[in-house]
Amino acid sequence: MSADKTYRQRAIIEQIHADLKASALAHLSSGKFCANAAWPVCAAIAF
Numbered sequence: 001m002s003a004d005k006t007y008r009q010r011a012i013i014e015q016i017h018a019d020l021k022a023s024a025l026a027h028l029s030s031g032k033f034c035a036n037a038a039w040p041v042c043a044a045i046a047f
Contacts, residue, residue: 016047 024043028036 020047 020043024039024046027039030036
């Protein structure tokens with residue numbers, strides 16, 4: 001039972017990471033510090 005709960009929590013986190021990498025975090029290499037700082041903030045607000 002404990003292993004199943006741990007696996008499900010890990011799957012949720014992995015899905016969140018995949019969603020962030022495909023959306024907001026894909027824009028991080030803009031070369032401008034303020035823009036790079038704004039994307040993670042927007043992503044955190046969205047989630």
